Amino acid sequence: MKITALTILKFNGDTADPTLLANASDVSNFGYFQRSSVREMIIFVSRTVGKRTPLQRRQSVEHEEYMVHCYNKNGLLGLAFVDRAYPLRGAFSVINKILEEYERQAVGSWSSITTDNKDSVPWLQEALVKYQDPSEADKLTKIQRDLDETKIILHKTIDSVLARGEKLDSLVEKSTDLSMASQVFYKQAKKANSCCVIL
Amino acid sequence: MDGACLILELDHILRSDPLIDEVGLVPSVSADALPLEQAPQSADSASAYDPSAFWVGDHKLAVALVAARAMYSAALLTLKRARTAGPTSTGDAELLQATQVIVIVNPEHYTAWNTRKRVLLRSPAPEGAASVELQLSALALSVHPKSEATWSHRRWVLRNLLQIAKSPQCSVLEKESALAQRCAELRPMNYRAWSHRAWAAQWMPPGQLRAELQASRVWAEQHVTDNCGLHYRRRLILLVLQRSPGDEVTATSPGLLVEQERAWLTPLLDYYQGREALWLHRRFFAQINFAGAGAEPQATVKQPESDPKASTSPSQASDTGGTFKGFPVPFPLWSAEQTLVDEVDSGSVVASGIMASAAESCAREEAFVTEVVERLRSDTNLGL
Structure with missing residues (x-):
């Protein structure tokens, strides 16, 4: 089991891109020259999936060898990038936990934030380390049975999250989250149909 | 250029x-x-x-x-x-x-x-x-x-x-372990890296082997789906068991070692019920126990892979395994129990003196599987 990244975004409706509020990622198991691309890709995928998660919805998207879990809690989006072995319930409890923590720290002020925060967030980084063990997160679920009240929507590919006529490739090209280098990497990986490496 | x-x-x-x-x-x-x-x-x-x-x-x-x-x-x-x-x-x-x-x-x-x-x-x-x-x-x-x-x-x-x-080249071997681990992180299910590491472990002095065993435990807890990592752990344990009884590493008796492994696996299996790699691991130790890990474990241990019955398809499982009628039992769970039943039925369990402990062990495994299935069923009823 592995959590690669946790991100928190502000939902700006399904037409505008969400605002990045906090993110933490662990890319140590990628090659040195892929790490920054992977980080950028995580932000990009977070925005793409987050934008398409309606209020109070939970959805999970399979993307390459990852599962991207997303929860929109009253306009605050929490996302977890985990591998397939990570239990679904555990992942959503982690998201619940980090959203609660964020709300506690921000005390409602997040709704007025309009600019991206790309700085590292120590408590989120700590949470990333702590919840690598899903049973740590699941301790919470034993109490929070409400988790499964709303149904979790599962998507086999990221394309099924996108609106009709939208293509991931064109989103990649338009994205401001991805540097030229990352875009080249994305295309290369896609061309080689590589089993891995880049999100 | x-x-x-x-x-x-x-x-x-x-x-x-x-x-x-x-x-x-x-x-x-x-x-x-x-x-x-x-x-x-x-x-x-x-x-x-x-x-x-x-x-x-x-x-x-x-x-x-x-x-x-x-x-x-x-x-x-x-x-x-x-x-x-x-x-x-x-x-x-x-x-x-x-x-x-x-x-x-x-x-x-x-x-x-x-x-x-x-x-x-x-x-x-x-x-x-x-x-x-x-x-x-x-x-x-x-x-x-x-x-x-x-x-x-x-x-x-x-x-x-x-x-x-x-003299033993501890630092060289340590580097091999680190490299193999790094490669296993870069590519999951990296059988080549793990078998290289197992090869390197053969050269290790007892103290280092013990450290290796501890390290592999931590890794396995974080990678319960990676059978290659667990397989490496099995090979390490066999290596420990093969060393002479007076050896520093086996100061704990083989039986105790297997017992510890089982105790470690129980909560993991309880949490990751559907993970076949873990069930394979448990089955392996159940079988070591049957064979009486004392004398010559490497000769009597029956490899789980070599058991053709273990690969019965899940559809057959629901036909013949009367125990769990109408309930979709995860396949690994079923096959773990079926192997146990096969062991006793076919009399492949080593006879005579060890038989008592084998039957005991079998009963314990059966009780454990039933317990896990029961909990799984009650979770399903709760809608989880």
């Missing part, structure tokens, strides 16, 4: 920084096209290499794909020339430089690796040459972590090193 020149430059780079531990083949190495965590600190300005082909920093080396292609073609030509014209036509240094490029780009090139072995054998300073081989194969693995030819070359070099060494 001139391949032959670039080959020399690459050789110079690798020589001047022996700490380089990772190579990346990237589309372009220009500063704005190279995806880096921090802004690249430009290498020494009077650099001895082509800045459009290589980038070095932080002990990492990036090679532009165009440059790699040019070097690879040139290196193949050199190798071909050397092979057709006879062994003395090309200097050893040139051969090493050429094969170095070949194995970084394409580590499955056996001829290149074998050429290097021949050169190493006639080298005047074999120890120095061996460490160069270890560095190079680590670099090749950073590009292709599953390359069997590279792992095997590494074993060949190490075997030569370890056989001439008089």
Whole structure:
């Protein structure tokens, strides 16, 4: 089991891109020259999936060898990038936990934030380390049975999250989250149909 | 780009920084096209290499794909020339430089690796040459972590090193463990890396073996789906059991070791009920127990893989396994129990004195599986 990244975004409706509020990622198991691309890709995928998660919805998207879990809690989006072995319930409890923590720290002020925060967030980084063990997160679920009240929507590919006529490739090209280098990497990986490496 | 020149430059780079531990083949190495965590600190300005082909920093080396292609073609030509014209036509240094490029780009090139072995054998300073081989194969693995030819070359070099060494080479073996672990992280289910690590474990002194056992436990807890990691753990435990009873490592009796393993697995299985790798692991220890791990575990242990019944398909399971009618039991769970039943029915359990403990063990396994299934069922009823 592995959590690669946790991100928190502000939902700006399904037409505008969400605002990045906090993110933490662990890319140590990628090659040195892929790490920054992977980080950028995580932000990009977070925005793409987050934008398409309606209020109070939970959805999970399979993307390459990852599962991207997303929860929109009253306009605050929490996302977890985990591998397939990570239990679904555990992942959503982690998201619940980090959203609660964020709300506690921000005390409602997040709704007025309009600019991206790309700085590292120590408590989120700590949470990333702590919840690598899903049973740590699941301790919470034993109490929070409400988790499964709303149904979790599962998507086999990221394309099924996108609106009709939208293509991931064109989103990649338009994205401001991805540097030229990352875009080249994305295309290369896609061309080689590589089993891995880049999100 | 001139391949032959670039080959020399690459050789110079690798020589001047022996700490380089990772190579990346990237589309372009220009500063704005190279995806880096921090802004690249430009290498020494009077650099001895082509800045459009290589980038070095932080002990990492990036090679532009165009440059790699040019070097690879040139290196193949050199190798071909050397092979057709006879062994003395090309200097050893040139051969090493050429094969170095070949194995970084394409580590499955056996001829290149074998050429290097021949050169190493006639080298005047074999120890120095061996460490160069270890560095190079680590670099090749950073590009292709599953390359069997590279792992095997590494074993060949190490075997030569370890056989001439008089004392246990703990630090060398520690490096092997670290490298194998890194490669297992880069590519999950990396069987090559784990079996290399198991090979290295054979050479370890007892204390180090114990540390290895502890480390593999931590790793396995975090990677419950990776059967290769768990398989490595099984091999380690067999290794411990095979050592003589007076050995420091087996100060705890074999029975206790198996018991500890079982105690460790129980909560894990409870949490990850559907993970077959864990069930395989548990089954293995149940079977060790049946066979009486005392005398000669390696001879009596029945490998789970060799049991044809264990691969019964899940559909048959629902037909014949009357215990769980109408309930979709995860396949691994079912097959773990079925094997236990088979063991007792077929009388393959070792007879006489051990029989009592085998039956006991069997009953315990059955009770455990039933318990897990019960909990799974009640969870399902709750709608979880």
